[in-house]
Amino acid sequence: IHVIPVFVSAMAAPPVVIWEREVRQLLSPADLIPRLEDALGKFSRRDAAEVLQPVRTAVPLQKHGGFMGLMPTYMEKDGVLSTKFVCFYKREEGSTLPAVQATVVLLDPEYGNVKAVMDGEVITAMRTAAVSAISAKLLMPPQAEVLAILGTGKQALSHCRVFTEMFSFKELRVWSRTKEGAARFIRSIDGPVQGCSTAEEAVRGADVIVTVTGSTQPVLFGQWVKAGAHVAAVGACRPDWRELDDVLMKEAVVYADSREGAMLESGDVILSGAEVFAELGDVINGTKAAHREKTTVFKSLGMGVEDAVSAQLVFDRWKAQAGKF
Ligand SMILES: NC(=O)C1=CN([C@@H]2O[C@H](COP(=O)(O)OP(=O)(O)OC[C@H]3O[C@@H](n4cnc5c(N)ncnc54)[C@H](O)[C@@H]3O)[C@@H](O)[C@H]2O)C=CC1
Numbered sequence: 342i343h344v345i346p347v348f349v350s351a352m353a354a355p356p357v358v359i360w361e362r363e364v365r366q367l368l369s370p371a372d373l374i375p376r377l378e379d380a381l382g383k384f385s386r387r388d389a390a391e392v393l394q395p396v397r398t399a400v401p402l403q404k405h406g407g408f409m410g411l412m413p414t415y416m417e418k419d420g421v422l423s424t425k426f427v428c429f430y431k432r433e434e435g436s437t438l439p440a441v442q443a444t445v446v447l448l449d450p451e452y453g454n455v456k457a458v459m460d461g462e463v464i465t466a467m468r469t470a471a472v473s474a475i476s477a478k479l480l481m482p483p484q485a486e487v488l489a490i491l492g493t494g495k496q497a498l499s500h501c502r503v504f505t506e507m508f509s510f511k512e513l514r515v516w517s518r519t520k521e522g523a524a525r526f527i528r529s530i531d532g533p534v535q536g537c538s539t540a541e542e543a544v545r546g547a548d549v550i551v552t553v554t555g556s557t558q559p560v561l562f563g564q565w566v567k568a569g570a571h572v573a574a575v576g577a578c579r580p581d582w583r584e585l586d587d588v589l590m591k592e593a594v595v596y597a598d599s600r601e602g603a604m605l606e607s608g609d610v611i612l613s614g615a616e617v618f619a620e621l622g623d624v625i626n627g628t629k630a631a632h633r634e635k636t637t638v639f640k641s642l643g644m645g646v647e648d649a650v651s652a653q654l655v656f657d658r659w660k661a662q663a664g665k666f
Pocket residue numbers: 429430432439440441465469492493494495496497517518519522553554555556557558560575576577578641642643644
């Protein structure tokens with residue numbers, strides 16, 4: 342008797358490529374925010390069947406002053422498996438090169454095949470600003486009127502768009518280390534923006550302050566910050582990089598997206614010795630308090646789970662549009 346081996350081959354379709362223009366059309370802050378709130382809450386419950394997401398692996402690109410970050414995430418119950426590759430750089434004054442470049446890969450968790458490869462820059466810009474806006478929704482003082490943004494790059498623009506869409510600030514101020522940066526930013530924004538010549542001028546009296554710079558030294562000092570203000574600190578994602586000084590870090594109640602991420606990656610947390618009071622997800626889950634009455638800092642490092650739910654949303658919308666599957 343001859344036994345003829347039979348190989349069952351489950352040939353997956355090749356991955357779809359969804360690039361910047363399409364991602365931009367398919368994703369909106371209003372749709373993304375509830376999914377991000379849900380994901381942050383799930384992450385903070387530390388239930389491995391809900392979210393498995395290690396702190397990102399950062400490979401130094403020494404010659405180029407940057408890092409490649411690998412950000413894998415598995416959401417077993419939701420059937421989402423993804424990873425983002427993100428390269429981020431310390432750029433010198435006057436450099437026109439991008440500080441961040443990213444790609445998100447979405448896989449089928451059952452077979453391990455890649456379903457989609459997506460531009461990650463729109464996702465990174467929008468989900469980071471949306472998470473900062475969630476921090477402001479939870480932690481900013483009631484009747485906040487003045488928003489100040491330090492930095493005028495991609496994240497500054499996305500934060501400005503998401504914050505002005507979500508809240509009604511009476512005054513918006515911006516500071517850049519260069520006049521050209523501030524002028525470019527002001528030209529790109531609809532509505533009134535006050536360009537400030539110093540960071541101090543921008544933040545004095547502000548209720549909400551967003552720091553989105555590529556700086557590795559503090560740009561925001563506690564003595565300038567109004568008591569009770571909320572700071573969303575988005576830059577300085579390496580253990581020896583800073584955006585905030587020790588005074589602010591020690592006086593404020595500090596929240597983070599991921600406690601482990603903050604302890605391993607945030608120079609503002611590590612070098613100041615400040616304690617992380619809670620994750621944003623703990624506040625969403627109701628297990629930690631939102632201290633709106635105090636000065637608060639949300640230290641954002643960025644998490645794979647934020648990219649995972651964003652990429653899944655883009656993919657679902659793309660499938661619905663294409664009438665596929
Ligand atoms: N927390 C998170 O999830 C994420 C954080 N980031 C970080 O956010 C920051 C901004 O990113 P992008 O807007 O994409 O970069 P970008 O290059 O578009 O903008 C950077 C801005 O920072 C300013 N800047 C650079 N060095 C400075 C210095 N020494 N002092 C003051 N201002 C300085 C630049 O003039 C520019 O306005 C970076 O640090 C990046 O690593 C980026 C993506 C996600």
